[in-house]
Amino acid sequence: MKLPTAPPSGQTSSSPIAEALSLAIHEHRIAPGTKLGEDELGEIYGVSRTVVRAALQSLSYIGLVDIHRNKGAFVAEPSRTEAREVFEARELLEPRTAHSAALRAKAPDIAVLHRHIEDEHSALAASDPGRALHLSGLFHLEIARIAGQATIARFIETLIARSSLIIALYWRRESALCDKHAHGALLAALAKGEADAASALMRSHLVDLHSALDLRPRPDRKTSLKEVLSR
Amino acid sequence: MKLPTAPPSGQTSSSPIAEALSLAIHEHRIAPGTKLGEDELGEIYGVSRTVVRAALQSLSYIGLVDIHRNKGAFVAEPSRTEAREVFEARELLEPRTAHSAALRAKAPDIAVLHRHIEDEHSALAASDPGRALHLSGLFHLEIARIAGQATIARFIETLIARSSLIIALYWRRESALCDKHAHGALLAALAKGEADAASALMRSHLVDLHSALDLRPRPDRKTSLKEVLSR
DNA sequence: GCTTTCAGGATCGTATACAATAATGTGTGC
DNA sequence: GCACACATTATTGTATACGATCCTGAAAGC
Numbered sequence: 001m002k003l004p005t006a007p008p009s010g011q012t013s014s015s016p017i018a019e020a021l022s023l024a025i026h027e028h029r030i031a032p033g034t035k036l037g038e039d040e041l042g043e044i045y046g047v048s049r050t051v052v053r054a055a056l057q058s059l060s061y062i063g064l065v066d067i068h069r070n071k072g073a074f075v076a077e078p079s080r081t082e083a084r085e086v087f088e089a090r091e092l093l094e095p096r097t098a099h100s101a102a103l104r105a106k107a108p109d110i111a112v113l114h115r116h117i118e119d120e121h122s123a124l125a126a127s128d129p130g131r132a133l134h135l136s137g138l139f140h141l142e143i144a145r146i147a148g149q150a151t152i153a154r155f156i157e158t159l160i161a162r163s164s165l166i167i168a169l170y171w172r173r174e175s176a177l178c179d180k181h182a183h184g185a186l187l188a189a190l191a192k193g194e195a196d197a198a199s200a201l202m203r204s205h206l207v208d209l210h211s212a213l214d215l216r217p218r219p220d221r222k223t224s225l226k227e228v229l230s231r
Numbered sequence: 232m233k234l235p236t237a238p239p240s241g242q243t244s245s246s247p248i249a250e251a252l253s254l255a256i257h258e259h260r261i262a263p264g265t266k267l268g269e270d271e272l273g274e275i276y277g278v279s280r281t282v283v284r285a286a287l288q289s290l291s292y293i294g295l296v297d298i299h300r301n302k303g304a305f306v307a308e309p310s311r312t313e314a315r316e317v318f319e320a321r322e323l324l325e326p327r328t329a330h331s332a333a334l335r336a337k338a339p340d341i342a343v344l345h346r347h348i349e350d351e352h353s354a355l356a357a358s359d360p361g362r363a364l365h366l367s368g369l370f371h372l373e374i375a376r377i378a379g380q381a382t383i384a385r386f387i388e389t390l391i392a393r394s395s396l397i398i399a400l401y402w403r404r405e406s407a408l409c410d411k412h413a414h415g416a417l418l419a420a421l422a423k424g425e426a427d428a429a430s431a432l433m434r435s436h437l438v439d440l441h442s443a444l445d446l447r448p449r450p451d452r453k454t455s456l457k458e459v460l461s462r
Numbered sequence: 463g464c465t466t467t468c469a470g471g472a473t474c475g476t477a478t479a480c481a482a483t484a485a486t487g488t489g490t491g492c
Numbered sequence: 493g494c495a496c497a498c499a500t501t502a503t504t505g506t507a508t509a510c511g512a513t514c515c516t517g518a519a520a521g522c
Contacts, residue, residue: 048507061292085382151316155386279477301483
């Protein structure tokens with residue numbers, strides 16, 4: 001496992017280690033289900049297990065990590081049901097934040113969002129889709145911040161985090177490309193203060209994302225194995 | 232400081248200590264701003280600081296506790312701005328959960344809710360308003376659970392927790408009594424499967440609660456202190 | 463040959479010990 | 493008598509040590 005030492009990121013987190021792990025997960029450099037051993041991480045970051053444990057605990061509250069007693073910490077693997085819930089929650093919350101953000105956004109806010117989009121494009125150009133995905137999430141989070149609802153913004157932060165895992169697990173390769181223009185159109189509406197348009201654009205953007213996932217229920221692994229072998 | 236040893240509560244939390252502290256805060260037996268020293272709590276519960284720290288960390292993620300580096304953990308004191316945000320978020324989320332709950336509630340669900348109301352009344356009769364408030368929160372949380380949206384239910388759990396602190400800080404004594412009938416009417420709508428009615432009742436119930444708070448902006452403590460002392 | 467059992471190792475859970483930081487109280491100089 | 497600097501103390505932050513639990517693999521029994 002290869003991890004960055006401590007990349008500076010504009011994220012709100014407690015410890016530098018939680019920060020680094022969070023970024024690595026967001027950028028799909030650590031796959032869902034990966035075991036995150038305490039000794040191993042302590043070795044990598046040069047700290048004791050105490051601080052590693054605290055970091056893992058914090059990530060488990062966000063939903064990025066699942067901790068099983070006496071088993072250890074693993075990068076979370078959201079089920080299809082959870083995936084649906086996460087996107088339903090986003091479809092409930094984010095149009096509202098987009099609406100508020102359109103009413104409250106000042107010039108510097110728009111500039112920040114603009115920079116996010118630019119970074120996202122350059123990451124794509126550099127064929128770094130993981131980083132592009134992370135930046136895409138930051139775009140959504142920034143809108144929630146601009147909306148001035150810190151409480152809801154924290155909720156959205158956790159939803160975006162889990163969305164990253166969900167995309168890693170359930171993204172349909174055959175589905176259309178990520179619709180680069182969605183964020184651009186959203187930004188335009190925000191810049192013009194068109195709250196209703198921003199809200200509608202956000203909703204349809206999320207619905208698009210949601211429908212690009214393969215969330216069809218699957219039979220249990222056991223059952224399907226039995227079926228295969230009985231032929 | 233007098234705390235229960237480990238009361239069994241139907242709450243979702245990690246450690247028994249977080250559980251006990253959470254209950255004590257919900258029942259207004261520990262006031263906002265109270266310092267929660269690690270040694271002190273370890274002494275009370277007969278465990279080392281390690282586990283106390285973990286519990287305090289978990290409470291800080293719910294927003295019940297604020298941790299300041301090198302200062303320690305304190306029962307959170309939500310600002311008026313945060314209070315407004317919390318209730319706005321509840322007014323956004325909970326009518327939706329009431330709607331879903333009305334469509335999905337089975338007989339046992341209704342029974343559980345009914346018991347909650349009974350317990351709440353008996354707590355009031357026993358002049359234990361703290362416990363009544365806690366049970367009132369549990370009523371709301373149970374509805375979110377019935378709605379079958381685990382993700383949103385967790386959000387609501389944190390919102391209810393902070394609501395308890397907000398009520399401790401900003402409740403207007405002169406305001407009308409807690410409107411005992413609100414939960415009863417809500418339960419009736421849920422039992423009959425009247426989703427729209429349940430949603431509307433929930434919304435108005437939350438608006439009532441919100442308006443029973445005194446959230447008028449106040450001058451800083453410092454300023455007022457200075458004013459008082461200069462006379 | 464297959465299953466079962468037990469031992470070894472590895473990892474987590476908790477307690478304790480040490481280091482670092484902040485708060486408080488005391489003493490001195492003016 | 494007041495203000496400032498310093499020492500002392502209390503509390504948190506981090507590391508380490510020990511005990512408990514679970515997983516893995518080999519050997520014995522069927």
